Amino acid sequence: MTERKRIYNSPLRAEQAQRTRAAVLDAAARCFLERGYAATTMKDVAAAAGVSVQTVFGQGSKASLLLACVDRAVVGDDEETPLAQRAAFVAPVEATDRAGKLAAVRELVVRFVRQTVPMIEVFAAAAAGDPDIAEVWAEYERRRLADQRLLIGSFEPWLREGLDADRATEIAWALFTHEPITNLVRVRGWSVEEYADFLVDAVDRLLLA
Structure with a gap:
């Protein structure tokens, strides 16, 4: 019998990923507003979010974080x-x-x-x-x-x-x-x-x- 890979589609996991992204974007927004874009590092964002630098990079580059923060500011939430x-x-x-x-x-x-x-x-x-x-x-x-x-x-x-x-x-x-x-x-x-x-x-x- 061929062993099948299990495909996990956990709503809990998706919700956790959304919470992590929201926390990183909240922290990035605070850092950008307080320090400016150029002076903000990914380490700053990680510290503000209480996560690892690797987790922050998992949400994208610094430029992509800025653009996500702009989109949130324009419409007021994370909806598309x-x-x-x-x-x-x-x-x-x-x-x-x-x-x-x-x-x-x-x-x-x-x-x-x-x-x-x-x-x-x-x-x-x-x-x-x-x-x-x-x-x-x-x-x-x-x-x-x-x-x-x-x-x-x-x-x-x-x-x-x-x-x-x-x-x-x-x-x-x-x-x-x-x-x-x-x-x-x-x-x-x-x-x-x-x-x-x-x-x-x-x-x-x-x-x-």
């Missing part, structure tokens, strides 16, 4: 559902009246600034010093523009005369990014809510009739 399908993004797109859309945009901005911007700052700094990460940054910016096009395109019935959705998208894309947020919130001391109010007012005044 893209931002454009998330409830916070869908709400302003699907709202049917101007006031409701602007209110939903404000909620989206508040969430984005608090949850995402700190890691995006780390991502941008890493891209400035690493050509491989710079390529991924360029792709992130292309996706961000596409998401903005979907969002601003939903305002098309209210756009100013002579302003098409593509140009309106570019204006929103330039305003709603980490650099002006950092300048106003971190440097000038604005609250997140004040920035959100500013952006919604800018969309209303610059783009809408």
